Amino acid sequence: MKALVYHGPGQRGWDTVDDPKIIDATDAIVRIDTSTICGSDLHILKGDVPETLPGTILGHEAVGTVLETGPAVQSVAPGDRVLLSCVSACGRCRYCKEGHYGQCLGGGGWIFGHTINGVQAEFARVPFADNSVYKFPATLGDEQVLFLADILPTAFEVGVLNGAISPGDVVAIVGAGPVGLSAILTAALYTPGRIVAIDLADTRLESALRFGADITINNGREDAVALVMELTDGLGADVALEAVGVPQTFELATELIRPGGRVANIGVHGKPAMLHLETLWTRDVTITTGLVDTFSIPQLLRLIADGRLDPSLFATHHYALEDTMTAYDTFADAANTGALKVVLQGAQRPNADEQHAGALAAH
Numbered sequence: 450m451k452a453l454v455y456h457g458p459g460q461r462g463w464d465t466v467d468d469p470k471i472i473d474a475t476d477a478i479v480r481i482d483t484s485t486i487c488g489s490d491l492h493i494l495k496g497d498v499p500e501t502l503p504g505t506i507l508g509h510e511a512v513g514t515v516l517e518t519g520p521a522v523q524s525v526a527p528g529d530r531v532l533l534s535c536v537s538a539c540g541r542c543r544y545c546k547e548g549h550y551g552q553c554l555g556g557g558g559w560i561f562g563h564t565i566n567g568v569q570a571e572f573a574r575v576p577f578a579d580n581s582v583y584k585f586p587a588t589l590g591d592e593q594v595l596f597l598a599d600i601l602p603t604a605f606e607v608g609v610l611n612g613a614i615s616p617g618d619v620v621a622i623v624g625a626g627p628v629g630l631s632a633i634l635t636a637a638l639y640t641p642g643r644i645v646a647i648d649l650a651d652t653r654l655e656s657a658l659r660f661g662a663d664i665t666i667n668n669g670r671e672d673a674v675a676l677v678m679e680l681t682d683g684l685g686a687d688v689a690l691e692a693v694g695v696p697q698t699f700e701l702a703t704e705l706i707r708p709g710g711r712v713a714n715i716g717v718h719g720k721p722a723m724l725h726l727e728t729l730w731t732r733d734v735t736i737t738t739g740l741v742d743t744f745s746i747p748q749l750l751r752l753i754a755d756g757r758l759d760p761s762l763f764a765t766h767h768y769a770l771e772d773t774m775t776a777y778d779t780f781a782d783a784a785n786t787g788a789l790k791v792v793l794q795g796a797q798r799p800n801a802d803e804q805h806a807g808a809l810a811a812h
Contacts, residue, residue: 452506452570453773458496463774466506469566469574474521477578479513479533483591484568484770484793486780487535487599488626489717492694493562497719501563508569509535509561510598512591513795515582516572524579531582532750533568533575535561535599536743540580550580551740557581559740569773571795583746586754592792593753596631596760600790601749603741604631604692604715609639610745611737612688612713617642619681621673621705622662624692625653627763627789628715632690633660634758635749641688643680647673647701650784660762668701677705684708690715696722708732714739763790770795 454464469478487510493501511533515525525531538545539555551558557577561567566574575582585594609632614620618641622629625648633644645664646657654665664680666673677686685707691699694716700723702712712734724736752758766788768776776791783789 450571451771452566453508453777455493455501455503455505455507457503459494460503461494461507461774461777463771466570469572471517471519472574473576474519475577475579476519477515477522477525477575477582478517479511479531479573479575479582480516480795481511481513481568481570481573481770482530482795483513483595484508484511484795485595485598485790486569486777486793488628488694490562490777491781492717492719495719497717498563505562506566506568506570507562508567509559509563510595510600511568511573512595512598513568513573515578518578522578525582525584529584530587531584532594532597532746533561533573534581534583534743534746535559536581536741537561537575537577538580539577545580548744549742550744551742569793571770583750585750589754590761592761592764593759594750595792596763596790597746597749597753599741600627600631600763601635601758601760602743602745604628604690605635605745605749606741606743607737607739608632608690608692608713608715609635611739612690612711614639614641614688616640618687619643619645619677621645621647621677621686621689621702622657622692623647623689623698623702623705624716625650625657625662625665626692626783629690629692630656630660630763630789632692632715633657633662634760636690637661638752638757645677645680645686652784652787656789673701674704681707685710687711688713692716694718696720700725703729703734703736706732706734708734710734712736764792765789766791768793
């Protein structure tokens with residue numbers, strides 16, 4: 450099969466690799482029908498994630514069709530259309546039993562495209578299939594479901610829920626990329642008083658308004674702190690969400706917050722960020738961090754099915770799967786291309802399943 454393979458910092462290739470096969474009884478083999486690229490993939494390519502070894506297939510967000518299951522799998526069967534979660538769950542360890550799947554001790558957590566082969570490929574092996582994939586209604590299209598794999602639950606759980614957004618709150622969201630826009634979309638479920646989006650790119654701020662932001666600030670030419678203070682009678686935002694993952698945006702989030710407020714860090718950080726305790730320690734500020742657990746996928750899926758959320762807004766660019774290299778260039782240059790999420794569409798050839806079955810028999 451063909452797949453997007455990481456070859457070390459700054460290096461990637463569209464390579465021919467072995468088809469996946471069942472290794473454990475809880476595995477499933479899934480044909481990848483639709484996938485996408487995440488900012489975390491760009492962090493890996495920069496060398497920010499040393500656990501990802503050269504030779505790893507990237508990607509952790511996909512929708513596909515089950516082709517084969519291990520003997521222990523009971524909840525899905527060949528032919529089922531499924532969402533592949535970015536977080537896998539063994540279902541047995543302490544953290545899985547608490548719903549903290551991102552901290553799984555049994556071999557799960559964020560493993561796709563990180564510590565095992567991912568889903569930017571024609572086929573993928575899915576560990577712990579009973580706990581880690583989600584069947585969805587036939588009435589929903591791939592693009593309505595695809596972004597539940599990562600960005601929507603990440604923003605909702607690590608941002609909105611950790612930040613404890615309440616009705617009437619002033620919410621400042623630093624970063625209007627896909628995760629920041631997801632935070633805007635899901636924060637609106639809690640009827641905040643104002644959602645303020647802050648970014649350096651006017652194109653992303655325009656997107657923020659389409660996704661539900663009330664106010665936008667370009668902090669490349671405007672003083673974000675001063676404007677938020679003016680909006681809040683000098684107090685600061687009730688909740689600040691950091692959705693970029695660089696030191697400057699984390700520090701900005703802590704400057705925007707009011708005494709007694711809450712800073713929820715969502716961004717993936719590859720470098721240390723300064724924590725200014727000398728100014729924060731007297732202000733009763735709560736700071737949270739987190740890796741998405743994806744426990745909210747069923748809830749968000751119901752909201753999409755009921756027409757309360759429309760994630761298809763994220764799909765700005767479409768590519769055939771074999772054009773993944775070009776799609777990476779587009780996504781990495783989002784400031785100029787206007788890309789929010791690129792959608793990689795598998796060929797879904799009529800004989801693809803038979804070809805894969807033949808490859809499995811050859812093993």
